[in-house]
Amino acid sequence: MICGGIDIGGTKIEARLFSDDLATVEMRRIATPKDSLSDFIDALAEQVRWLEQLSGEAQSLPIGMAIPGLIDAQTGRAFTSNLPASGHDIGLLLSNGIARRLPLMNDCQAFALSEANGGAGEGCRSVVGLIMGTGVGAGLTIDGRLTERFNGSALEVGHIGIPAHVLVPRDLPIWPCGCGKHGCFEQYVSGNGLAALGSHRLGRPLKAEEIVASAMSGQADHMALLSEWAHIAAELLLIIQLGHDPDCIVLGGGLSGIPNVVPMLEKPFQSLLLGEMRMPFIRTAIHGDSSGARGAAIMATRQLS
Ligand SMILES: [Zn+2]
Known part of the structure; x- marks a missing residue:
């Protein structure tokens, strides 16, 4: 049709x-x-x-x-x-x-529904579509279908508070979020979050694209920034797994275009897994x-x- x-x-x-x-x-x-x-x-x-x-x-x-x-x-x-x-x-x-x-x-x-049907999550029973762009949000499908949600929301994972064990050892501030709360994941793992992380660490204004490009060209301090971003983003993947245990997480948004983003996230995610839990498939979106x-x-x- x-x-x-x-x-x-x-x-x-x-x-x-x-x-x-x-x-x-x-x-x-x-x-x-x-x-x-x-x-x-x-x-x-x-x-x-x-x-x-x-x-x-x-x-x-x-x-x-x-x-x-x-x-x-x-x-x-x-x-x-x-x-x-x-x-x-x-x-x-x-x-x-x-x-x-x-x-x-x-x-x-919509992103999750699209990727679960003829997209990167095709064939998986439970698919989370995680968008990491200007903001961070996710959708969830079961057997290729959306589930009814009480408030009509997506999975508002960008506004989950980042755990103390992530911020304290890294000596990172609790940044305010546009939603009115403080310390939301979005402020650290979105495109703006990566830029804020870079600006905080290197003491000058940086853009996410600049950090990614410099890291890809082998600049050590930018590679370290991208690695720190991936570790924090892996903590968000763990929270998604603990809350929903999907068999596949499909990545979308601007940051899903980082070269080799899947292995970059899988490595720290593997080290965070709870007990015998298996890692879900991590894939990048097909329909962009x-x-x-x-x-x-x-x-x-x-x-x-
Ligand atoms: Zn927030």
């Missing part, structure tokens, strides 16, 4: 039309209106109409949408810090302009940039079947 997916981000709204086998047929990105709720809803409606016309299926085309944030299952309202629609039922507002209601999901959940739209499209087709 051909289908469409819309990935709603803080800077762009990306629409993709997918073929029967979930390959991208065509993609269009437009800028996300940042200040006005009605402009934002109009932009979404424009992407929906583009997909409907392109497909030739008009309103029978299944289309799903993914956003970075919570979607309250009881009220339908979405909560996100980067969109001018936080606190609103986006699906309901949009339905006024397109005469139908489209399903909405969290983008980390299309995962938000692809996961949302899969959800939309399943709602019809």
Whole structure:
């Protein structure tokens, strides 16, 4: 069944039309209106109409949408810090302009759903999709399907507090997080976290890309930074395992593109394992940039079947 997916981000709204086998047929990105709720809803409606016309299926085309944030299952309202629609039922507002209601999901959940179905987690029963980019978040699927979640959240693992045994021996500060708490994993293992770690250790502003590039060219202090980042990120993998024991963790987001990131994380993770627990498969994502739209499209087709 051909289908469409819309990935709603803080800077762009990306629409993709997918073929029967979930390959991208065509993609269009437009800028996300940042200040006005009605402009934002109009932009979404424009992407929906583009997909409907392109497909030739008009309103029978299944289309799903993914956003970075919570979607309250009881009220339908979405909560996100980067969109001018936080606190609103986006699906309901949009339905006024397109005469139908489209399903909405969290983008980390969309990523996990996409990778569990024809992606890097294909064939595994329990798949966690872990995104390490500007922020850190994860989604979970069981047998290729999403599980119902009380608050409509993803696995908000970026906002789990980092354990004292990780910070104290390394003499690392407890950094404040954008969520209002202190010491969240996101502040140490996201792209910004890697940059903060580098700036803290080397005493000058550094970017994550710069640290990765210098480490790859053999610069010792940057290699040490990347190794420290990997050890801290492995502690997060351990927490995911202790909480969910998935058979596969699929990595996405900008930091999943670090060369050899899988062995870089597996080595410290192996040393942290509890008792006789086996390490899950650690893999990098196959569908990359299309995962938000692809996961949302899969959800939309399943709602019809
Ligand atoms: Zn936080």
